[in-house]
Amino acid sequence: MAHEKKAELVNSITAANPTTFDQLFLFILFSKEYLMKAERPKNFEEAFFNIAGRIQWVPYDHFFQDLAYPYPSGFPTLKNMGQAPLTYKLGRFPEVPLDSLSFSYYHKAVRERLLIDLKTDASNTADGGWQKDFINVLLQGDDFIHYLFLSVLSRKATAQELQVLNDAIVKRKYQTNREGQAMIVLDYLSRLAELYTFVAVQ
C-alpha cells in the first residue's frame, strides 16, 4: 500500500476519534478498504476461522494446543505453516509464507482440519469438525452446491463448476448422499487459490 494511502487511512480513522481498542478495530475491520479492497494472501486465521464460523465447525478438545505446538510435529501447526507468533510478543511476520512446505501445511490445515473434517460423534468432545447440521438444509442438487460455495467462498458455483462437480457426484453415486456431495465440493474448494487470498471487489 502506498505511503500516501496509508496516511490517508490513518487520518480518517483518527478523525473518527476512537477511544478504545474495540472502536479502533471496528473501524478497521468494517472498513471498505479492508473488506473490499484488500488484495493480499490471507493469514491462517483469516482463512480458517472465517469459514469455520460459517460451516458450524467446532474444535476438538486440544485443537488450539496442537495448532500452537512449538516443536517439530506432523500436525499442521502455526509453526509448520510459518505463521507462528514471534517470541517476546512481537507479533508475527507481515508476509504469509508461501514456500512449498509452509503452504503445504497451510493447505493441509484448511483442507484436513476444516473442510473435510466432519464431526461424526456429536457427544464426543475429542471429535471436532463441521457438524452435520451444516448440511441438513432443504436444498438439493445445484442449490446445495451453491449453498456450500456461498458458505465457504461467498460466491456461487459457475456453470462449469456445477457440471464437473455434479458429474463427480453422479460418478460416485452420491446423488442421495449429502455427506458425500459435501465432501467432494468442500475438498474441491480447499484447492482454490481464492480461498487463501483476498481479491479486491471491482
Add this chain to the structure above:
Amino acid sequence: MNRRNFVKWLGVLATTAVLPLDLARPATRAARNLKAALLGEVQYVRPALLPKVIMIFLYGGPSELAGNLKNITEINANSQNKYPANILPATQGNVITPNLFWGGGANGAGGETIESLIASGDMSIYRTIHRIKDDSKAHGPSVFQNLTGGLDMDGPGIGTTLAAILAANQPFGKSVDELLLPFVSFEGDSVIFRTADLTIPLRLKPIALDSGFQNPYQRSANGFVAAQDPVIEALSQQVSGALGEKGRKFIDAFAKRAELDNFIKTNFNSTAVNQNLPQDVDANGAPLVDTSGNPVKIQYPNTNFGNRLKAAVSLAISNPDTYFISLGSAGLGGWDDHSDAISEYTQRMKGLMDALNVAAKHMKLAGRNDIIIQIFGDFGRNVNLNDSLGWDHGNNQNLYTLGGSAIRPGALGKIVGKTQRVGTPFQNRQFTEPTSDSYQCEPFSIASSVYKYFGVQNPEILTGEPPVDETNPPNQRV
C-alpha cells in the same frame, strides 16, 4: 558476487527476522553481525563436482576408545577401575584389531568394521579432534558450537551458513527455486539448521523427513474423492488460474506441493527405496542371488538408525538436488556414558558401524563417490573408568569420515593422529591428548571441511579454524 552485492543481498533477505533475536540477546548481536559480514568475504570457487554431505552427530559425546585403543595398557594400569581383559594387548586372544580398534565381533565395538572400511579406502579416522580453544566440556556449548561451527554458539548452524553461501554463489546449475529438497533434516529441528540472523531463500531451508518416509506434502485421504482426482484437480487449477497474477503465488505453491508430493511418493517411499537398493556382492565382487536365483539386495540393519541411514543415503543417491542432510544419531541412543558404559557403548558403536558399513557398500555399488558422511559428537570422554564404571567428559574425540573420494582424492583409507594418556593415576580426570608430533585440529575444522568441499576457499574466516588436513598428516595405518 562481490562483497558489496552480497551484503546488500543479505540485507534484503534478512528483513525482520533479525529483530526479535537482536532484542533478545544484544550481547551476541555483534558476533552474529560479524558472521554475516564474514560471509561477504567468502572466496568461492565452484568445485567441478558438488558434493553431498550427510552429518551424523553423536549427541552426548562418544568415547574415542572404539577407534583408538593405542593407550589402553597405560589407561588400564592407571584407571580407578579395570577394563575388560579382552581389550588389553597382553591378554591372549584379545579383541584388539591390527590398527588398535575395539573389535570383538557381536560383542565388540565394531572395530573389525572400522578396520575393513579403512582398508577398503571407504573411510578415514582422525583420532585427534581436540578441543582446546575456549575449552568446554559442557554439553550445551559443545553441541551448539560444534553444530554452528565456531565459538559463537548463537550463530547460524552449519547447514544455514552453507545454504547462505550457496545461495549467494548459485553453483547449482539451475535456479534455487527449482531445487527439490536441497537441505534435509532427519532429526527434526536441529541447531545445525538454526538461522540466527541469516535469512536464506525459502527453498534452501531444511525439509524435515523421517525414516518412516512421512510426506508433509501429501493430502490425506478424503474417503469420498481421491487426493489427486484429475478432474477435480484440473478444474481447481483452471479456476485458480483465472485469478491471474493475484493468485500466482498460490498456483505456484499448489504446483510445487504436488511436485514434491509426487517426488516423495514415487522415489522416496519405503517400497521405492527398498526396490532401488543395489544387488549385494560377495567378497570377490560377484553378484549375490538367493536359492531361487533372485538378486539379493544389500540390507541395512533393521534398526531405527539403520533405517534412517538407509533413507538418507537413498535420498542423496536418488535426488540430484539434495546436498546436505542432517541425520543425528537417534535410534542408537545417547552417548553420554557416565555409568555402566562398556556394554552399552560397544553395542551402540557396533550398531553405528554396521549401518555405516552397508552405507559405504550402498554408495560404492551405486557408483557414487560424491557423498561424504561425517560422524562426530559434542566432545570426547575421559579414559578413566570411574566408580560408576563410566567415562566423564573429555576433550579428545574421533572423526569418522566416509565416502566422497571424487571430492577429496587421497583422503580416505587413513588413520590420522597419535595420542597419549594424561592425568594423575587413579584419579578421574585422565584423558588422552595428541602427542607433540601428532596432527590435531579443533572440532570446528569439521565445519570448515564441509564448506571447503562445497567450494569455499577460505572457510577459516567462518569458523576460526582451517579445514581438517586430509593431505599432509601421516597415515598411521599398519
